[in-house]
Amino acid sequence: MAVEHIKHWKIGDVEVARIVEVNAFEDNIAMLLKDETAQFVRQFKWLQPHFATPEGLMKLSFQCFALRSRGRSMMIDTCIGADRKREFDVFCNLRTTFLADLAAAGFPPAKIDTVLCTHLHFDHVGWNTMLVDGRWVPTFPQARYLFGKAEFDHWVHLRNTGGYHDLEHLHDAIDPVIAAGLADFIPAEFRVTDEVSLFPTPGHTPGHVSVHIRSRGEEAVITGDMMHHPIQLTDPERHANFDMDKPQGALTRRAFVERFENSRVLIIGSHFCDPTSGWIVRDGQSWKLRTE
């Protein structure tokens, strides 16, 4: 099934574009939820066809978002990037149409003035840089790159202590931005424009933030990795393998779901496959994502 890499939303006056880098990657749910089975996935019929296969594999996309607000053009995360050496083969040496897609979406890289990373995992920082003549250089040379101070400090600590198995992305996607003098370190609560602000959603990583868009009475939230897959709505407090602090991730998800359930706030999931967005609705003792 061919899915367009690009999708647009309008939240009041704010333009949002999604650029997919790796589409609808299928994997066992046990990757995300320990010991869980395809049968568990299959019971939630509403996950098909967008978020799960009929066989019960979960589907995840790797994508980022570009926003225009008050004349500013910003990236919310920057995907995996090209030419990378990564832990999993699927992410190594990617050659995609990402930069062309970004321009086609109305966001040419040279015009981006702000890059915001919800957190500093490899699949959210990759296109911060690109390889030019053997050197990693900022992809968005006109931009200020906003890194959460707590998040950045955490990764520096991990590097200094050897506390994490996969730190290569700091070398190729973070350090060159700092060396170029383009980085600003911000608190977890931060206003980018009067329409776009960040709020802390810790757990997946300590300094993780989500993005709140409010314009002309319309609202949306870009989740980041506070939640990876809509199946987590069925039991937000269930621990997720990908969270660095699992109890905190569970608390954050529960609070998030209760805050936005049955509201008009559009939830845009950073790893949710097309259509990528929906509304959280209560479903008995549980919740689900309504996509239309």
Ligand SMILES: [Zn+2]
């Ligand atoms: Zn991610």
